[in-house]
Amino acid sequence: MPLVPLSSIAAARSGDKGEGSNVGVLAKSDAAYAFLKEQLTTELVAVHMKGINAGQVRRYEADNLRLLNFILEDSLGGGGSASLLTDAQGKTHGLALLRLELDVPAELLAQLNA
Amino acid sequence: MPETKTVRIANGQGFWGDSILGPTRLVEEGPLDYLTLDYLAEVTMSIMQKLKNRDPEKGYATDFVSLLDRILPTLIEKDIKVVANAGGVNPAACMEAVLKVMRAHGLEGEKVAIVEGDDLLGDLDSLMESGEDFANMDTKARLATVRDRVTSANAYLGAFPIAEALSKGARIVITGRGTDPGLVLGPMIHEFDWTPEEYDKLAAGTVAGHIVECGAQCTGGNYTDWRSIKDLARVGYPIIEASPDGSFVVTKHEGTGGAVTLDTVSHQLAYEMGDPAAYLTPDVIADFTSFSIAQESADRVRIDGVKGAPATPYYKVSMSYSDGWKSVGELTISGPEALEKAKLCAEIVWERLALDGCEYGPKERLEEYVGAGVCHRGIDGGETDSPPEVVLRMGVKGPDRAKVSRFGPELVPLVTSGPPGVTGFAGGRPKAAEIIGFWPALVSKDKIKTAVKVLTA
Numbered sequence: 416m417p418l419v420p421l422s423s424i425a426a427a428r429s430g431d432k433g434e435g436s437n438v439g440v441l442a443k444s445d446a447a448y449a450f451l452k453e454q455l456t457t458e459l460v461a462v463h464m465k466g467i468n469a470g471q472v473r474r475y476e477a478d479n480l481r482l483l484n485f486i487l488e489d490s491l492g493g494g495g496s497a498s499l500l501t502d503a504q505g506k507t508h509g510l511a512l513l514r515l516e517l518d519v520p521a522e523l524l525a526q527l528n529a
Numbered sequence: 530m531p532e533t534k535t536v537r538i539a540n541g542q543g544f545w546g547d548s549i550l551g552p553t554r555l556v557e558e559g560p561l562d563y564l565t566l567d568y569l570a571e572v573t574m575s576i577m578q579k580l581k582n583r584d585p586e587k588g589y590a591t592d593f594v595s596l597l598d599r600i601l602p603t604l605i606e607k608d609i610k611v612v613a614n615a616g617g618v619n620p621a622a623c624m625e626a627v628l629k630v631m632r633a634h635g636l637e638g639e640k641v642a643i644v645e646g647d648d649l650l651g652d653l654d655s656l657m658e659s660g661e662d663f664a665n666m667d668t669k670a671r672l673a674t675v676r677d678r679v680t681s682a683n684a685y686l687g688a689f690p691i692a693e694a695l696s697k698g699a700r701i702v703i704t705g706r707g708t709d710p711g712l713v714l715g716p717m718i719h720e721f722d723w724t725p726e727e728y729d730k731l732a733a734g735t736v737a738g739h740i741v742e743c744g745a746q747c748t749g750g751n752y753t754d755w756r757s758i759k760d761l762a763r764v765g766y767p768i769i770e771a772s773p774d775g776s777f778v779v780t781k782h783e784g785t786g787g788a789v790t791l792d793t794v795s796h797q798l799a800y801e802m803g804d805p806a807a808y809l810t811p812d813v814i815a816d817f818t819s820f821s822i823a824q825e826s827a828d829r830v831r832i833d834g835v836k837g838a839p840a841t842p843y844y845k846v847s848m849s850y851s852d853g854w855k856s857v858g859e860l861t862i863s864g865p866e867a868l869e870k871a872k873l874c875a876e877i878v879w880e881r882l883a884l885d886g887c888e889y890g891p892k893e894r895l896e897e898y899v900g901a902g903v904c905h906r907g908i909d910g911g912e913t914d915s916p917p918e919v920v921l922r923m924g925v926k927g928p929d930r931a932k933v934s935r936f937g938p939e940l941v942p943l944v945t946s947g948p949p950g951v952t953g954f955a956g957g958r959p960k961a962a963e964i965i966g967f968w969p970a971l972v973s974k975d976k977i978k979t980a981v982k983v984l985t986a
Contacts, residue, residue: 434667437802494967495966499857502903
C-alpha cells in the first residue's frame with residue numbers, strides 16, 4: 416500500500432469553534448470515505464495535530480456528505496481576541512491535517528485517478 | 530402540474546469587512562428577490578457597544594448605509610428586499626440612517642423595519658435575579674466571575690421576527706444579534722407561510738442559511754482544490770432558490786466566477802460545524818446528516834429531504850467582557866541565517882524586558898517565525914530550518930495594561946542593536962489593545978420579549 420498524504424483522497428475545511436477549531440475532512444469517493452471512517456481515528460488525528468492542539472479530539476460523521484468532522488478542543492491559543500497566534504481562527508488547520516501520510520490501498524487511489 | 534413558486538435569496542456579505550462587490554454585483558447581474566447581509570461576528574457586538582457608549586447615535590454597521598446608498602435604485606427597480614443584521618447594538622439608529630438615505634433617493638412611502646429584543650445588557654441583573662445563571666456553556670464558570678467586566682450581552686434571536694417584519698411590508702429589515710442562518714430562513718417563512726411546527730422546512734431553511742452565510746466560501750473561495758476554481762476575482766456570491774416544500778438549489782448568477790459544485794457546497798456545510806446531527810438554532814434543531822445533495826446542472830446543487838426537530842426552550846446568549854490586554858508586533862529578518870538571527874532577536878527582547886523588571890509567563894508571551902512554519906507547527910512538511918527570510922512576530926498579554934504596554938518599545942530597537950538584516954518596522958511601536966473575552970450562555974426564551982417596529986420613509 417503506497418504511503419500518500421491525506422490530501423490525495425480527501426479535502427478539508429476548518430474554522431474556529433470557541434477555544435478550539437473544527438476540521439471537516441471530506442472524502443473524495445465512497446471508497447475513500449469507508450477507508451477513512453476506519454483509519455482516520457481521533458487518536459491518529461490527535462497525534463498528528465499535537466503541535467497545534469493541546470486538547471481532546473472528538474469526531475462526528477455525516478455519511479451524506481462523506482464528512483468526518485473533527486473538533487480540536489484547544490487549538491487557538493485561547494481563541495477569539497485573546498489569542499496571540501497568527502492563525503487564531505484555525506483557518507489553516509484543515510490543510511495541516513491533509514499533510515498526514517497514510518497507507519492507502521492502491522486500488523482506491525487508482526479509482527480516484529481514473 | 531402547477532408551477533412551483535421559487536424565491537431567490539442571496540447573501541452578499543459574509544462578515545463586516547467583506548467585499549462590497551459581493552452585494553453590488555448580486556443585485557446588478559441577475560434576478561433576485563432577497564438580498565441578505567451578515568455583518569456580525571462575536572467580537573463585533575462588543576466593538577459596536579463601545580462605539581455606542583461614546584456616541585448614542587453609533588453602534589451599528591455604517592457600511593450598510595453607504596451600501597444602500599449605492600444599490601437602492603436597483604433594489605427598487607428590480608423589487609428586491611433586504612434583510613441585514615446591520616443593526617448591531619443600535620438598530621434604531623441604523624433605521625434612522627437608512628430612512629434618511631431613502632428620503633434622499635426620493636423613496637418616501639418605502640418601509641423599514643427593525644427587530645428588537647436581543648440586547649440584554651441593561652437587563653442582566655434582573656434576569657439573574659429571576660433565576661437565569663448565564664453560566665459559561667464551555668467552561669461552566671459562573672457569570673459572577675466576570676459580571677463587572679461585561680461589555681455586551683445579546684441573545685441570538687430566530688427567524689420569525691424577520692418574517693413578521695416582511696409581512697408588514699418592509700423593504701429593508703434590520704436586526705441586531707440574530708442567528709446568521711435566520712437571515713435566509715426569515716424570507717422563506719414569510720414567502721411560504723411556514724409555521725413554527727414545520728420542523729423539516731425550518732431545518733431546510735437553516736441548512737440553506739448556513740451554506741451561504743460566509744458568502745463566497747460556498748462558491749469556490751477557501752477551497753482545497755483551488756487550482757480548479759476559475760476567475761475568483763469575479764467570484765459570484767451565493768443564491769438560494771427556495772421552494773415551498775423546503776427543497777432548495779444553491780447557485781450563483783450566470784457569467785460570474787467561482788463554482789457551485791457538490792464539493793464547494795459540502796465543504797461549506799462542514800464549516801464551523803460541531804455535531805452535524807444536531808445544529809441548534811432558536812427556530813429548530815437541524816440534522817445535517819439527513820438530506821441528499823446532488824449536482825443538478827452546472828453551478829446548481831440541489832438539497833432535498835432535510836429533517837428537523839423542535840428547538841430547545843433557550844436562546845443562546847453571546848456576551849463579551851473585558852479580559853485584559855495584549856500587544857503584538859513584527860519585524861522582518863533577512864538571510865543569511867534568518868531563523869537563527871530571528872531567534873536571537875526574540876531572546877534579546879525578552880532579556881531586555883526582564884532587565885527592566887518585566888517578565889511574562891509562558892502563556893503570556895509568544896514568538897513566531899513566520900516563514901519557517903507557524904500555521905503548521907509540529908507537522909511533518911509544515912516547517913523548515915532554513916527559510917531565506919522570516920517575519921519575527923512577538924506578542925504578550927495579561928491583566929496589567931502597563932506591563933503589556935512595556936513590550937512594544939523593545940521591539941523596534943532591534944533594528945540598530947540586534948543582528949544585521951532586521952527591517953520592516955514601518956508600523957511603528959506595537960500598542961496595547963484590549964482583549965475582548967467571549968462568554969457563551971443560555972437564557973430561557975420565555976424571559977425575552979422580541980418586537981418588530983416598522984417606519985415609513
